[in-house]
Amino acid sequence: MTGAGNADVVEISDTTVRLADGRKVAVWRTGPATPVEPRRIAIVAPGFARRMRHTAAIARYLVDNGFVVYRCDYANHVGLSDGDIWNFTIGATYDSLLALHEHALETEQTQDVVFIASSLSARTCFRLAAQRSGISGIAALVGVVDTRYTLERVFEFDHGARHPAEIGDEEFVSFEGKRIQSRPFSENWRDGGWLNVEDTELDLARAGCPVVNFCGSSDDWIDIAEVRRVFALGDSSRRVVELPFVEHELSRNPVAAQTILRELTRCALEFTGAADGVEIVETPFTSLAAQIPYERKFETSHEGHLRDFPEL
């Protein structure tokens, strides 16, 4: 049995990094073994309940345009890293991206990287940019600025209104059939400064790099007016790009996604000093059609407990 034809894939090299508490975070690197000049390094941060392989298309676009790309599955999340999404916290996502950022800077011996961050992960990247150097820009895709607003729509009730002390040990919230234990999540949400939009405003005010947020006008999970308001508090290096008729789940519309991938790539190139209006190398459909199943197969082959099953 075969998986994808591998004639046109960019191969993954994988490793792990460790968090301070010892948990392992699975990391993928794609791109040339030795970066070409000018050195362009990007970290692609998947959204909530999404894995590294779900970002195959944007990672491939970036590689085809000269980037070395790092990705990780977050701790206490879906994917290859330690921990289960039952114990999900936004803080664990932040910790994972922090560890990946350190790893990328050290491994590539570079001064800074570009972040491409989807949805909820964008919020943690705003914090990273507020607290750390070594980030030349953040291009957010449907980036969340008000986690309480978004998660109220995701979970279909205002979870943020409940104090953790009111939440029982066995209570959980569900997303796409996956359960998350409510109280630890809620505690970290509040104590970590992720709950209120004012914290986002502070982080963005402190962030020392350009931040662009590509937002869909048909996104029910993000209030684009609120994004505009929050981004207006920053300087001119904050930018909101509106995408008419685009919903939160961008992969649902691959024709629109192609345009947005191109613009995200252009944005990332500009963060690394490329001239305005730089020509973008368009990744062919056949390349994406090979890369996506290749990455799924690679992931499956690295899930130790699944090794007895047929190769996918």
Next chain:
Amino acid sequence: MIKTVEYELLETVAPVDRVVFGDVWSMPDDPAVRLELVRHAVELHIATCPKYARFAARAGFSVENLRDPADLASVPQLPTLAFKLGDPIMSCALHDVAMRCTSSGTLGRRSEVYRDRPTIERLLGSVRSGIELIGDWYDDEVGVVNLGPDQSEAGDLWFAYVMSLIELVYPTVHAVRDGRFDPEEALATVDALCRRYPNAVLIGPPALVFDLVQTARRAQRDISALSGLFVVTAGGWKRSTGTVLDRDEFNTTVLDGFGLADVTQIRDAFNQVELNTVMLECGAQRKHVPPWLEVIIRDPWTLEPVAPGAQGLISYLDPTATSYPCFIVGDDVGTVDNGPCPCGWHGRTLRHARRVQRDEEWGCAIKMDRDYTVEGNGR
């Protein structure tokens, strides 16, 4: 100071994409929407495809005449033979072609259809919406066994290529490797995926599925894990030997042979290389026509539209193709039903009665039957 940038490429989220990639089965099946989508598509192809522009001019057609959904019947439609003449019909530049797609004809009468990326993405969108008729699944909840080769091996066999694209959506194991199909190995994979995933799907030409059931019976395989399996057939019901598989017999054989819980787990899909939409059956085994696709049933002798519900030649106005004018008169006879479907989904359903009789009929399923099954002497 905010710098809000209006997106400069607004038109890339085209009206047709809002339908194809929207909640297809929840939106109204509105002829007025189809009129707008087809009008845009006709304008595009008249502007970018000189062959179609000349064809339309000879027919005395003008886009201005498209004012009412009833006017859609006046849109010039190409016979599928036009794609078999070896002279490409294209509405895009050659460098924009992502895939040259050919039918399975083996005697020099293959259709050639050139698809650019948006055209293929929308075709894939129709596959996704068709799968939604089966189940609302996330990509890690489904395992697929494809009784065909992977993309790289599919070559120019259109249905094999379309089936291989399922691996872009769900984890997929391809059962044909290096041109060989091993039924025992395929059965073992089906069994493994049924045990591993909440949902498992077997897709393939009816003849290969039929033979797989026979193999399972002969080997007296344990089928206890297969009760929830979904079986999706595609490519046509005629075998390479000339016999036509009977649908009711197929249902019974597969239901019993795999121990399926319900016959609604068996679905057929329809497509032909010249058409850019794949239509899948619902639980009532009716092929639902998605809201963007105009289907016109015509009298085979006069080509005039027949009365609603009457049988005739099936023709299509498919606005999802940008790289070629997908306004075609097909090779099948059938009917469109506008009435409610027992499955609960609203909208039109399409029933294929038979193929138009031709001297040569090399459907994709026939070729796969010939190449990969015992009866077809493929091994």
